[in-house]
Amino acid sequence: MTELQRRPTLMDVAKAAGVSRALVSIVMRGAPGAAESTRQKVLEAARELGYRADSRARLLRSSRTKLLGLIFSSSQPFHAEIVDAAYAEASARGYEIALSAVATGRPEARAIETLLDVGAEALIIIAPTLSPEDLALHARRVPVVSLLREDVGDLVDSVSSDDYAGIRIAVEHLASLGHCRITHVDGGTAVSSDQRREAYRTEMLRHGLEPVIVPGGPDEETGMRAGQVLQADLPTAVIAFNDRSALGIMESFRAAGISIPADISVLGYDDSHFARLSYVQLSSISQDAPLLAAAAVDRAVDRVEGTLPPGRVVRTPHLVLRRTTGHAGAQKVGQN
Amino acid sequence: MTELQRRPTLMDVAKAAGVSRALVSIVMRGAPGAAESTRQKVLEAARELGYRADSRARLLRSSRTKLLGLIFSSSQPFHAEIVDAAYAEASARGYEIALSAVATGRPEARAIETLLDVGAEALIIIAPTLSPEDLALHARRVPVVSLLREDVGDLVDSVSSDDYAGIRIAVEHLASLGHCRITHVDGGTAVSSDQRREAYRTEMLRHGLEPVIVPGGPDEETGMRAGQVLQADLPTAVIAFNDRSALGIMESFRAAGISIPADISVLGYDDSHFARLSYVQLSSISQDAPLLAAAAVDRAVDRVEGTLPPGRVVRTPHLVLRRTTGHAGAQKVGQN
DNA sequence: TAGTTCGACTAGAACGATCTAGACGACGAC
DNA sequence: GTCGTCGTCTAGATCGTTCTAGTCGAACTA
Incomplete structure (x- = not known):
């Protein structure tokens, strides 16, 4: 040996x-x-x-580690894209990233402790679930940046995508295609679900349209159930909470012989990996994970290096047009 | 402030x-x-x-960090399951896990350096792509455990799933359902692809059947292309390299009006999240990620604590029966 | 009583880096 | 010739722990 x-x-x-x-x-x-x-x-x-x-010795003496802690959830494919982009940006600014996952039986608090122990100088938490008070507690030790969630108190930075704008773009896109009966399948208790639901309601009213909301969730299964509910009185377009939900909705339509976009338009949210598959080609609202990640890293580095106060960064999402949305056509008359 | x-x-x-x-x-x-x-x-x-x-100071002095480094790929959903399970097992044995991802522009070597810097006592690498020589170089510093890849040299531990057995189970399952024309869509250059291809060939011959291999890849797109190739001369069953490939294959069949499993049986590999979706219900070979992860962590801890030499752990996968495989029926005569 | 053993405790040297203060030679200014 | 300055380099203290090698007194042994 x-x-x-x-x-x-x-x-x-x-x-x-x-x-x-x-x-x-x-x-x-x-x-x-x-x-x-x-x-x-x-x-x-x-x-x-x-x-x-040896980073331990260096840190012991200098308290500079050039290490950023990033907390993500191992069950969210969307988070993986952010992790990927965060590495690139951190590297560009001369920092390393220490990762810690929220997993089953491993709460956020535990992930935070681990990162602080290895000497992270700042924490970036993707869609944190802790209360603003708990977050503030940690924010007194190191800068904390919340990604994809805004209501995190005054001591914590936040970088998020403008859910309101995203939904506005979605409604406008469908309205411009002549759709009047646009339904929203919401995300249930998922992060951002409330904001998107409200934005949908407001925007529909602004267009003089009647908002209809069907309860859903963040995944394929809940989307599929919502799809079945929709079939009772089919609208001409659906805005899903996210891509996975849209996938479930489309699947239920497919089983019922309803064709997309001829009979109904479906719009997703996230522009994830799934939406891009050649046989899915889902039109979707993109939050642009790489940009969000870069913004979060920049924010964290700025906080660590300078003394600027916590703040909010909000980015506007954009529409990615593919094959699942089209003009409101003959079906509108027939189905009504 | x-x-x-x-x-x-x-x-x-x-x-x-x-x-x-x-x-x-x-x-x-x-x-x-x-x-x-x-x-x-x-x-x-x-x-x-x-x-x-202060863990930094403690670690500096004691050289015991109770930290295991885990390297995964941010683009592989299957890896996320392993990460999840690894946390649980490590925690049970009194260790923490430091994560590092292989991402675009961030090679494995870089991930390794980061983990060593924060003081990982052992490295677990999921499907490492480095050469056995390069791995051995690091293995001289700390114990290294390769997960899901076996040919890593004598200095490196490996924990893997028995690809040969997995394919044997697959072939036996389909043969027992009366299938004679079983085609394999391989994984192209992906890790494990060679092993599975060879196992398929051997097992088919052992059953007195003729092996037919269609080139594929690790994702939906390549699966879909392979599905189109298959349609030129439809077999009665397909063993896909993995679930994502199977999804693509099935999609191409669906577009062509070929029904599953009436016209053809499709068997996946990995028993991933996708396979379990209610509208997919893909029969698949499960490598049992949690078990593999636990074995890798155990191995790493044993190496760190004891002085036992590097070794190999191989686990046998098992069949998860769902809706995409069925008896070879009338189509066998008709299509031939 | 002297020697041994033992439990409770402590001083000071690590660990591997950074930081402070100062040494040393060369060079130019006066 | 002396002084100050500058660039380059070094010795030694320091960060907050753990570890090693004790000290010290009490109890036990012979």
Whole structure:
């Protein structure tokens, strides 16, 4: 069996390069105060030994870790896209990301503790479920950024997508296609469901249309049940709470021989992976995960580096047009 | 703005309780060597001050972090299930998990470095793509466990599902339903694709059947294309590389008016979230993610704590019967 | 009584980095 | 020639823990 080898330290590099530890430290973190020639010599020695700074020791002394904590839910595919984008943005700003998942039997509070223990300087929480009070408690230690949820109190930053605007775009799109009977299948108790439901109601009224809301949920199963309810009195268009719900709705239509978009238009929300599949081609409202993620990371870094106060960032979603929405046609007369 | 408050240290507690730092340390980690009376006194003082050990300092000194590094791919929904289960198992064995994702522009090597930096004592990598040599390089530093991939060299542990057995079960299931013309849509260059393809070939021959392989891939799009190829000469059953591929295959059949399982049986692999959807009900081979995850965590912990040599753990997958496979019927005669 | 053992406790050295204060030589100004 | 300045480099303190090697007194043994 091979012996597990000790990881090289500053001292090792210093000896190899024939200089002091302090100088190696200076070179490694790119601080001024080293001659170019020795800088090269030290870097060479470090590379040779495969040296990497021990973040625990560094942190103990300097309290700078350049580490951002990101909390996501392992059961939400949409979160994965955000994680992906967050890495890119953090890297661009010279930070690393420490991940922690909310999973079954692993509450948000636990995820937060873990991240603080490994030395995260700021926390980004995707769709946090903690109360504003609990969040504020943590926000007194480190900057906290809430992603995809807005009502998080004054001590916590938030980066979110404008749900109201998203629904407005959805209603306007369908209205412009001549639809008058537009139903909303809501998200039940899911985050953002209330905002979207209210936005839908307001926008419909603004267009002089009657809002009809069918209870739903955040996944295919609830969408399918809602689809069956819809069939009792088929509208000409549906705005689903999200793409997964839309998928369920469409599936129930398919089983009943109702064709899309000829008989009814279906609009999703999230522009997720599913919506893009060639055999789905779901028109959807995109929250643009990469942009949201980048905004959250920027916010976190700004808070860590500067002293600016917590604030809100709101981005406007946009429509991604595919195959499931079309002009209100003959069916409107027939079905009415 | 509220000032960020300094957290209390061992010294603070020691002063408050009127003892030495060392004794507080002993009490805090429940080590033997303190009288019950002083133990209570110290605990009381610690509680009073809201003391929490600074894990950075603790880890720096003790080199025990009780931290397991887990590397997954943000684009694989199947990995999320494993992450979920790994948390539970690690927690049960008194360890924490540090997560790191492989994402676009963020290679595996980078993910590994991050985890080592925060002090992971062992690495669990889901479907690693590094070469055995590169893996071995890291395995000299810390125990490395490969999950879902077997050919990783002698220095690296592996926990995997027996692909051969999985395919054997698949072929046997379909053969027992009377199918003779069973086609395999492979996974292209995806991990495990080669093993499953070969297992399929061998098992078909063992049953005296002729193996037919259609090139595919790990997702819906490639599955759909394969489905179209299949239609030129429809077999009575298909074994897809995974569930997503099966979904694509089924979609292409649906578009062509081919019904499942009346005209053709479709069998997936992974028993993922998709397979379980009420309108999909895909029969599938389950690798049992929670069990695999638990085995990987156990392996990692055993390696960290004991001195046992690297080894292989192989689990046998099982069949989950749903609605997409059925008896070979009339179509066999008609289509031939 | 002297020696041994034992439990309770402590001082001080790690751990691996950063930071502060200062040394040293070279160079220019007066 | 002395002084100050500047750039480069180093020694040693420090962060908050844990670990090692004791000390100290009481109890037990012979």
